[in-house]
Amino acid sequence: MTGGKKxxxxxxxxxxxxxxxxxxxxxxxxxxxxxxxxxNITQEVIYRLAEDAEEVIEENADIF
Known part of the structure; x- marks a missing residue:
């Protein structure tokens, strides 16, 4: 474009x-x-630990 057109x-x-x-x-x-x-915000957190997991943790207490 020329200056005039711009x-x-x-x-x-x-x-x-x-x-x-x-x-x-x-x-x-x-x-x-x-x-x-x-x-209404409701937050519910439930931790459930099975007996098997508890036994494993007790047996390997050094790694937990």
């Missing part, structure tokens, strides 16, 4: 973005936003 493209981009900026309106709601979160 400038023209830049001007067109600015005009296009300026046209779009007038279309956006932000307005706060009249009432507050309420977010209700009902979260």
């Amino acid at each position: 400038a023209a493209s830049a001007v067109m981009a600015m005009v296009g973005s300026a046209a779009l900026s007038g279309c956006i309106n932000l307005e706060a709601p009249d009432e507050p936003i309420v977010i209700e979160l009902n979260i």
Whole structure:
């Protein structure tokens, strides 16, 4: 592109973005936003050691 075409493209981009900026309106709601979160987290950890495993641990106490 030549310098003139680049400038023209830049001007067109600015005009296009300026046209779009007038279309956006932000307005706060009249009432507050309420977010209700009902979260129930239950964690259950159960350790079960079979009799066989207990015997192996007792027999090999030096490695445990």
